[in-house]
Amino acid sequence: MVIGIDGGYWSDIWYVSKTFKHHFSGNIDMFKRMKNMSCVETETGENNFFFIRGIGVVDVITGSEKIRVQSVFYTPDIDRNVLSLDQLMIQGFTVKFMGDVYKLFPTFSVPVYNKRNGHTGLTKEEEIGELEKQYVVSKNSDHEKFKTEFLNEYFENLNISTNEPDWNILILQAMSFKNFQDCKALLNMLEDEDYVIKYKYYLETAFDNMIEWFIKEKLEIHSRPLPAYATNNRKVGLLDLYMAVKREGGHRRITENGMWVMIAKDTGFEYEDGEYMRLIYAMYLDVLVHYYKFKVTQEKAIGKEEEKTVDPKQSMSEGDKEIITDAGQTETAECSSSTGAVEKEVKHYALFTNQAGTVCGLQEQSETIQS
Known part of the structure; x- marks a missing residue:
């Protein structure tokens, strides 16, 4: 990162790369x-494509200094x-x-x-610069x-090599969406x-x-x-919008802190397009994200309930089972006429019933949303 700009917005920060051979920016306002x-x-080997739409000069501000850098490529395919x-x-x-x-x-000005x-x-x-950007x-x-x-x-x-295919590409190319589990699989990849x-x-x-x-x-x-299109017939990259909102903490945090203008800049638009970005997110992404989070939480809750109801003997070794069986036979001989054991079993059954009821409640809630 260039010193002196670490306190700015994501779209204003400049990074220095030892691997890139050219300067790149995805923010036309720079x-x-x-x-x-x-x-x-x-x-090479990355299957990354940067489609260049322009070349120009930028001012890199580091603290109180301003340094002009020539021959910077403009491409919307990079988010920094x-x-x-x-x-x-x-x-x-x-x-x-x-x-x-x-x-x-x-070395020179x-x-x-x-x-x-x-x-x-x-x-x-x-x-002149504004006219040139409008032309681009x-x-x-x-x-x-x-x-x-x-x-x-x-x-x-x-020609994809038959010996070393990139399975990530093959999976993404073959992806289709027939139920929400397919959506969930893709959203998991974006983590x-x-x-x-x-x-x-x-x-x-x-x-x-999706x-x-x-x-x-x-x-x-x-x-x-x-x-989706914004003002001036500019296409909105929904993946870029999703990642920008996710990166800044989600829809609620951004709305409460009035950060939609920043999201607009981070996705290559103007500050005044902030409200439009909020509407685009609400129309195309908000319900999807809420449903995805609900399904993740639901699966975790069901998994925990299933763990609680599993018979511990099923996960024990044969030696452990023999020890517990011997101990159980001894306790049965000593307490065959005890009513305490009966009460214990009744309480255990009641607990199991309550847990099962919790699982059913979650399943019914899921069915209500899916419908």
């Missing part, structure tokens, strides 16, 4: 100037800002390592246009077309953020299919448009 371009960066150590060195930056953080020292327009309040550079956004359909054509050609030519980053392309497709099944089949709502 760019001061930008040029439109379409290309793709791949990580990454500076390549190799590219920084090539560009003439000195990088000082300080534990887990870094400090950048430029880059001139900027700082004179402000009296009408707009923006500098000349800011005005206007080319979204072209970028999506390039992405689709590239992926189609890639997978047509891809591992490294897994999400590595297989994001395949997970996005499966996630959108949302469509849940809304149409489970909720029986057929009027809700899919995929």
Whole structure:
């Protein structure tokens, strides 16, 4: 992490990578100037694709200092800002390592246009930068077309090794949704953020299919448009929205702390789109997440109740059973006429009945929600 920015929002933090060969940012608002371009960066063996939609310059603010970095790729396929150590060195930056953080020292400054327009309040550079970013956004359909054509050609030519197939990819490609257990299986996969980053392309497709099944089949709502779009006809990545909300503690915490504007920025939108992000989450994800949490809690509760009702003798070794049997025979001989043993059995039966009632209550509650 670059020193001095650790107190900012997730979308404003810059990381220094020793493995990436180029600078990347998924937040278009980080760019001061930008040029439109379409290309793709791949990580060998990772099956990760970064579809580049532009290249530009950014200002990395570290405390009171502002450092301008050139040749940063803009791609919505990454959820953070990454500076390549190799590219920084090539560009003439000195990088000082300080534990887990870094400090950048430029070897030369880059001139900027700082004179402000009296009408707009923006500098000349800011005005040009806004026009350039608007142009890149206007080319979204072209970028999506390039992405689709590239992926189609890639997978047509891809020969998966019969000796070492990536079973994660095969499983995600074969995933279908016929009941909520299928949804639960996919949501369980999303608990591992490294897994999400590595297989994001395949997970996005499966996630959108899951949302469509849940809304149409489970909720029986057929009027809700899919995929979801925000203002200016910008597509909302539901997987990105789900992960951003999950990362910040969930719907309730974000709502209570007024953090939806931050979620909007983290997912590549504007601050004023915060309320729209809240509505999108409520329309497409909220019920699904609540139901998922209920099912997880229900299964844990049923599992605990089943553990309590298991006969301890069933999990004992043969030697332990013989000892308990001998002890039981001795106790029976000594207490054959005792009424205390009868009362003990009655109490044990009553306890078992109450536990069974608890399990049935949970099952009835589940059936009510499922219906």
